[in-house]
Amino acid sequence: MSEHKVTMNSSRPYLVRAFNDWILDNHCTPHIVVDAGIQGVQVPADHVANGQIVLNISPSAVKALMIGDDALEFSARFGGVPMQVYIPLQAVMAIYARENGEGMVFGSEPGSPDPDGGRPSKSQEPREGDKERPAGRPSLKVVK
Numbered sequence: 001m002s003e004h005k006v007t008m009n010s011s012r013p014y015l016v017r018a019f020n021d022w023i024l025d026n027h028c029t030p031h032i033v034v035d036a037g038i039q040g041v042q043v044p045a046d047h048v049a050n051g052q053i054v055l056n057i058s059p060s061a062v063k064a065l066m067i068g069d070d071a072l073e074f075s076a077r078f079g080g081v082p083m084q085v086y087i088p089l090q091a092v093m094a095i096y097a098r099e100n101g102e103g104m105v106f107g108s109e110p111g112s113p114d115p116d117g118g119r120p121s122k123s124q125e126p127r128e129g130d131k132e133r134p135a136g137r138p139s140l141k142v143v144k
Contacts, residue, residue, distance in 0.1 A: 009069070010069075010089065010090075012089045012090070012092065012106060013067060013068065013069045013070070013089050015095075015104060015106070016032075016067055016072065016089060016092055016095055017067045019095045019103055019104055020057065020067065020095065023095070023096075023097045023102075023103070024058070024059075026097070028097035028098065028099045028100065028102075029056060029058045029061075029097060029098040029099060030056070030057050030058055030095060030096075030097065030098075031054055031055065031056050031057065031095070031096055031097075031098050032054070032055050032057055032072070032087075032092050032093075032094065032095050033052055033053075033054050033092070033093040033094040033095075033096075034052060034053050034054075034055060034087050034091050034092060034093065035051065035052060035091045035093050036048040036051055036052060036053050036091070037051045038088055038090060038091035039088075040071075040086065040088045040091075041086070041087055041088065041091050042084070042085060042086040042087070043055070043085055043087065044078040044079075044083055044085075046078070046079075047078060052093070055076075055085070056098070057072075057074065061076060062074040062075065062076045062085075063075045063076065067089075068089075069089075070088065070089060071086055071087060071088050071089055072086075072087045072089060072092065073085060073086045073087065092106060093105065093106055094106060
């Protein structure tokens, strides 16, 4: 009997949709961390720092949010200027609740480019014993 390796679709779109719903159901504000260097990412370049951008994707901040199997897209205003945002899901590095940092950091998946090993920068990693958030960057907590 020969064994066939079953290839699975990426789990990232399912997890992003699920975490977005979970965060909203808990009356929190979903934010995503995006690798702006991935090909196809269309975000406001003025707001990119260190190759990343953090975006609020709550219903009050964006219009027509669509989380498909390949990309996340919506329209929003940045500095009063309307923009259509397009993010291939492989560029979503994390999704978390602004209020408490609960969420998920994504690692690499087979077939997905992973320029930094899928690990958040040191300024994003939660550190043991931290009581206050570092200024400017959210703290992320891995949910198991």
